[in-house]
Amino acid sequence: MGCLRAFGMTASPNPCKVLNFPYGKVGWPRRVNTRVRMEVSLTKPDDWHLHLRDGDLLETVVSHSASHFGRAIVMPNLKPPVTTTAAALAYRESILKALPSSSDFEPLMTLYLTDKTHPDEIKHARNSGMVFAVKLYPAGATTNSQDGVTDLIGNCLPVLKEMVEQNMPLLVHGEVTDPEVDMFDREKVFIETILRPLIKKLPDLKVVMEHITTQDAVRFIESCKEGSVAATVTPQHLLLNRNSLFQGGLQPHNFCLPVLKREIHRKALISAVTSGSNQYFLGTDSAPHERQRKECSCGCAGMYNAPVALSVYAKVFEEAGALDKLEAFTSFNGPDFYGLPRNESKIKLVKAPWKIPESYTYPSGTIVPMLAGETVDWYPSAAAI
Ligand SMILES: NC(=O)N[C@@H](CC(=O)O)C(=O)O
Numbered sequence: 001m002g003c004l005r006a007f008g009m010t011a012s013p014n015p016c017k018v019l020n021f022p023y024g025k026v027g028w029p030r031r032v033n034t035r036v037r038m039e040v041s042l043t044k045p046d047d048w049h050l051h052l053r054d055g056d057l058l059e060t061v062v063s064h065s066a067s068h069f070g071r072a073i074v075m076p077n078l079k080p081p082v083t084t085t086a087a088a089l090a091y092r093e094s095i096l097k098a099l100p101s102s103s104d105f106e107p108l109m110t111l112y113l114t115d116k117t118h119p120d121e122i123k124h125a126r127n128s129g130m131v132f133a134v135k136l137y138p139a140g141a142t143t144n145s146q147d148g149v150t151d152l153i154g155n156c157l158p159v160l161k162e163m164v165e166q167n168m169p170l171l172v173h174g175e176v177t178d179p180e181v182d183m184f185d186r187e188k189v190f191i192e193t194i195l196r197p198l199i200k201k202l203p204d205l206k207v208v209m210e211h212i213t214t215q216d217a218v219r220f221i222e223s224c225k226e227g228s229v230a231a232t233v234t235p236q237h238l239l240l241n242r243n244s245l246f247q248g249g250l251q252p253h254n255f256c257l258p259v260l261k262r263e264i265h266r267k268a269l270i271s272a273v274t275s276g277s278n279q280y281f282l283g284t285d286s287a288p289h290e291r292q293r294k295e296c297s298c299g300c301a302g303m304y305n306a307p308v309a310l311s312v313y314a315k316v317f318e319e320a321g322a323l324d325k326l327e328a329f330t331s332f333n334g335p336d337f338y339g340l341p342r343n344e345s346k347i348k349l350v351k352a353p354w355k356i357p358e359s360y361t362y363p364s365g366t367i368v369p370m371l372a373g374e375t376v377d378w379y380p381s382a383a384a385i
């Protein structure tokens with residue numbers, strides 16, 4: 001369990017007072033002064049949904065993830081997509097090469113499912129010991145999904161059956177692509193027309209519904225078997241609603257897919273992740289795009305949140321009075337679902353103001369992080385306790 005500490009900044013024989021969870025019952029230390037500082041100690045979190053890209057952008061972004069996270073499920077939507085185990089292993093090597101030499105960050109690789117993926121590829125993936133899941137992008141749904149699946153059951157049933165055999169999870173971008181369906185309803189329609197029938201047909205398939213955004217998705221996850229169907233939730237879908245796309249003018253850096261939703265959906269996500277259910281875990285969906293590709297007439301979807309993700313999750317859980325539930329979400333539920341060991345090392349989150357950089361530059365461009373230039377309350381300390 002996480003450890004919450006509060007300590008005064010004035011000299012005292014015992015400046016550090018450790019409070020037991022739930023801290024709401026224990027209350028604050030008596031000698032509260034205006035400069036009380038809080039820390040949360042967490043088992044090192046993992047990121048179960050991450051876009052690391054390639055080339056020089058990879059070198060810039062990977063260190064941000066590696067400084068806070070132990071492992072990450074690395075999404076395969078490169079150009080060309082990572083469709084084979086051989087390509088996944090080569091991508092893994094380039095990620096490891098891009099890491100700072102002291103880092104023990106572990107990339108967990110995935111395959112990009114296409115209409116043509118062969119069931120043998122799933123066996124190779126499992127035997128490699130380095131590939132942990134297969135990602136479904138409905139063709140046309142999101143960034144680099146042109147090679148995605150056009151008819152899941154029609155074209156991929158043998159592969160899905162092999163995934164059941166190999167206990168290989170299917171990670172789902174859960175939106176329909178029919179242009180007739182309203183942008184804000186695409187997740188809900190996907191659940192009813194694709195996901196529910198899929199799970200009925202293959203009840204033993206492990207599925208992660210990625211980056212859920214709606215009350216409908218929460219209800220769906222609740223209706224499914226624990227340990228078999230789970231969901232990742234991003235910082236942006238917990239912190240922002242769709243108003244933030246238009247606040248003071250069009251805000252391209254708040255555009256991601258699935259698009260931000262109404263406040264009732266954000267509230268449903270907060271209730272879900274703070275409920276204590278083990279079906280939800282951390283997946284940032286950190287998805288950097290070069291600044292010009294977001295600030296243009298047809299901007300890309302994706303928010304670069306790796307540097308701020310833990311600060312945002314901490315804020316959301318704190319405001320919900322549920323800091324005691326944070327560690328399961330960040331560090332336990334994900335590895336438990338994937339059948340991997342929990343991390344052993346710790347990180348700490350310090351409650352202290354931290355101004356987010358306006359941007360990060362890399363040799364061929366600039367990326368703008370989520371909450372650029374704003375100040376957040378929680379600061380993830382890279383140092384292990
Ligand atoms: N989330 C996004 O808006 N974009 C992601 C793709 C994805 O996860 O759908 C990207 O790779 O840019």
Ligand SMILES: [Zn+2]
Nearest residue numbers: 142173210257
């Ligand atoms: Zn997606």
Ligand SMILES: [Zn+2]
Nearest residue numbers: 051075285287
């Ligand atoms: Zn993604």
